Amino acid sequence: MNRVQSTYSFRMGVLGAMAEARFAARIDALALKPKHVGLMLALETGGPAVQLDIARRLGVAPSLVVSLADHLEALSAIQRVRDQDDRRRQLLSITGEGRRLLGECAKLAAELDEELTEGLGEAEREALDGALRTLAARAGLPT
Amino acid sequence: MNRVQSTYSFRMGVLGAMAEARFAARIDALALKPKHVGLMLALETGGPAVQLDIARRLGVAPSLVVSLADHLEALSAIQRVRDQDDRRRQLLSITGEGRRLLGECAKLAAELDEELTEGLGEAEREALDGALRTLAARAGLPT
């Protein structure tokens, strides 16, 4: 008989929520939430973009991008530049401070990785890494 | 240089949120949310329990257990029985209907697993399964 708790979906959902909660706790000191990191990451890897594009890439409502961008702009982590050819558009781009913050986040995430994968052997850890990389790429996450 | 997007924490968080959202969409037709499944699972694997214990095991507030249990009771998926030795306590236990619903959830989760791991080779899939099983056990998830 199949059991819910032995599916990839269930374990991934629960372990993923744990990982996100603990990552969120760590970046809280930087005044960031996971979604802010996602937005900065989209700009870093995809280059400057208008808000509606970001909303599509992140899979969130355009109105949410407004508040995320407001917050990041207040932190000087991104810039909003009005497009002179089409003045309705705001071009978002990451700043040096944004890159610095992403670096801090990377450090914290790497530390967290150590804790989270503590129970795994080296081979198991590499296998997990490989599988997650494949799935992330297939899901369209930034590489 | 370290990149956020190549950490286990980041990938796990994003992929886990995707998995949960898609699982939630599938069980919606059964009038269930992921937390309802978690509660039934706790009763199925741990046996009958009082509400405060469930709250601790699920890591949620006792008041949330009330509404989750109300809903599951209305579906006849669980039973609440007043403890005669200590009439403040309600003993929650899963019913036949609850087990049937868990079976449906398992079927839906297994189907979803197929979709989610579509891009993986057999070896990669098994490696992922092994690593997630280890991590789930270490995190105290039901086995």
Place this chain on the structure above:
DNA sequence: TATTGTTATACTCTATAACTATA
């Protein structure tokens, strides 16, 4: 008229605090 961004509003999820009943 259509589109981009913004603001106003509402909904979902969940926690904290106040309350009821039992102990």
Place this chain on the structure above:
DNA sequence: TATAGTTATAGAGTATAACAATA
């Protein structure tokens, strides 16, 4: 007085809808 459960209230996060500026 302490504990189990419940109800009332509040906050975070996010979406939908109305709106303003520009095309």
